[in-house]
Amino acid sequence: MTDLTTDTLTALEAQSIELPSWAFGNSGTRFRVFPTAGTPRDPFEKIADAAEVNRLTALAPSVALHIPWDLVDDFGALRRHAENLGVSLGTINSNTFQDEDYKFGALTHHDERIRRKAIDHHLECIDVMDATGSRDLKIWLAEGSNYPGQNDMRGRQDRLQDSLQQIYARLGDDQRLVLEYKFFEPSFYHTDVPDWGTSYAQVAALGEKAMVCLDTGHHAPGTNIEFIVMQLLRLGKLGSFDFNSRFYADDDLIVGSADPFQLFRILTEVVRGGGLNNPDVAFMLDQCHNIEDKVPGQIRSVLNVQEMTARALLLDRDALTAAQEANDVLAANAVMMDAFYTDVRPALAEWRESRGLPADPMKAFAESGYLPRIAEERVGGTQAGWGA
Ligand code: PSV
Ligand code: MN
Secondary structure, eight states, X not given: OOOOOHHHHHHHHHOOOBEXXXXXXXXXXXXXXXXXXXXXXXXXXXXXXXXXXXXXXXXXXXXXXXXXXXXXXXXXXXXXXXXXXXXXXXXXXXXXXXXXXXXXXXXXXXXXXXXXXXXXXXXXXXXXXXXXXXXXXXXXXXXXXXXXXXXXXXXXXXXXXXXXXXXXXXXXXXXXXXXXXXXXXXXXXXXXXXXXXXXXXXXXXXXXXXXXXXXXXXXXXXXXXXXXXHHHHHHTOEEEEEEOBOSSSSOOBSTTSSOHHHHHHHHHHHHHTTOTTOTTSEEEEOOOOSSSOHHHHHHHHHHHHHHHHHHHHHXXXXXXXXXXXXXXXXXXXXXXXXXHHOXXXXXXXXXXXXXXXXXXXXHHHXXXXXXXXXXXXXXXXXXXXXXX
């Protein structure tokens, strides 16, 4: 069995991955949302489900909220509820993509009333952050156009900077803004923040407390995402990850499911660039489980991140550097592949047990009776869903 060094285990023990509250609600496609018995009806139940993931893995000690989906009357009570369950409230995600007013834009809109409304929404999100103790405000904008000529792209970019400056000015000393990019959808011709370069340009103009958020599902097929990870780490501007997996577009699948090797390559650059267990670089999941059960779906994802991190930490850096400097193409590639192909699962299972965790958290969850229990208890009310 592969041994994991003490340094590797120390690094893995410190790893934390934030879960998205919306992963526990119903989700689907424009064709169908399949409801599941036991789906949370409110943010309190979403937090309970997230805490179950953490209880079995010790990997997911915080939960991201989406506003207004997770609006509650008393965020202090939600915070205490989370803390009682051993987790904290994390990133606050704004939402300017589901209000009729935002059909043609929000932070970029030429109509000053609508732009003001969108800015004010973000200021309210920062009020929520003050109550929850959250550090990060995550902004993803569904803004753009469908047809050439539809909009003045330059004017929108200028208004975006002005809007972000107003939001940035309201951040507390310990708070940050992370700007997520996405190359298309819902807009099909141009998107106002389509790529890391645009996000970087926008946040660099704001200041130190503004960083880029990299969602692994938001790139064109074939994009070398690990290069972007390397570059943003090099520039000190990688603020957070939204981890998920994609085959075609923004598929929001279980992390590492479509391309485990890509996840390995990304985590290799994270380790190389000092991004692992670096408080400046938040690890989050951004997933929507359409057909699988949500709690085990999240467990699978955090375990996949942990497993690929372990493999990335196994990489023999000295051997790799020696091969690179000798221009030994095949040897360098072999060093990478050796680490990637190493099966760390038995060692991780043994290590989990030594820490009082289940060797196999998926099995432990299946045997815990949690799903039948919430299915029985959560009767009545309205199940939460993406967009509700
Ligand atoms: C947009 O596709 C996105 O990745 C953003 O992070 C949103 O907040 C999230 O999905 C909602 O599911
Ligand atoms: Mn995302």
